[in-house]
Amino acid sequence: MKTKPLILAVLFGLGAVAPAVAEDATPNSKVQVEFVNPEKFTDVRDGFVPSDKGRAANADAVRMYIEQQAAKYVPDGYSLAVKITNIDLAGDFEPWGQPGSEDVRIVKDIYPPRIDLSYTLTDSAGKVVKEGARELRDLNFLMKIDIRRTDPFRHEKSLIDDWVKKDLKPVTAG
Numbered sequence: 001m002k003t004k005p006l007i008l009a010v011l012f013g014l015g016a017v018a019p020a021v022a023e024d025a026t027p028n029s030k031v032q033v034e035f036v037n038p039e040k041f042t043d044v045r046d047g048f049v050p051s052d053k054g055r056a057a058n059a060d061a062v063r064m065y066i067e068q069q070a071a072k073y074v075p076d077g078y079s080l081a082v083k084i085t086n087i088d089l090a091g092d093f094e095p096w097g098q099p100g101s102e103d104v105r106i107v108k109d110i111y112p113p114r115i116d117l118s119y120t121l122t123d124s125a126g127k128v129v130k131e132g133a134r135e136l137r138d139l140n141f142l143m144k145i146d147i148r149r150t151d152p153f154r155h156e157k158s159l160i161d162d163w164v165k166k167d168l169k170p171v172t173a174g
Helices: 003-024 052-071 154-167
Strands: 031-035 079-088 114-122 128-137
Touching (some): 031 052, 114 154
Antiparallel strands (some): 079 114, 114 128
């Protein structure tokens, strides 16, 4: 008896969230993210036996988050070009679990998230304002308190948040 109101509430909630998700999916002209040799990335797998579609979806999740977060710190008229040379998602798929558990990403401190990238920030005239290469790491990633507990990319998002706040926030237009 109580299932019907619960299902309706969930469907209504999803309907309210859908427009917000659609807005986040729009491309951002301020920030361009490029993958360099994504087939050589350490780990963007979606299972013990990965699929190309799953790898692409995981890499795209990281790309979209970088575009979304970096855009907050890039002044109007400026542009940011990011080249990602490696991604190693937090955790790994361990082969010695129960049957069928091969597709469960086990997150332990021995599998920290890693993202290697280079970036160039240019002003409206095309002059390079800031550039650099970063190896984003957080060996204490499991010690952080994060409100995104159900987000499968929360550890990578935390790396990205730290990077944009450190490298992009001090930049001001003018």
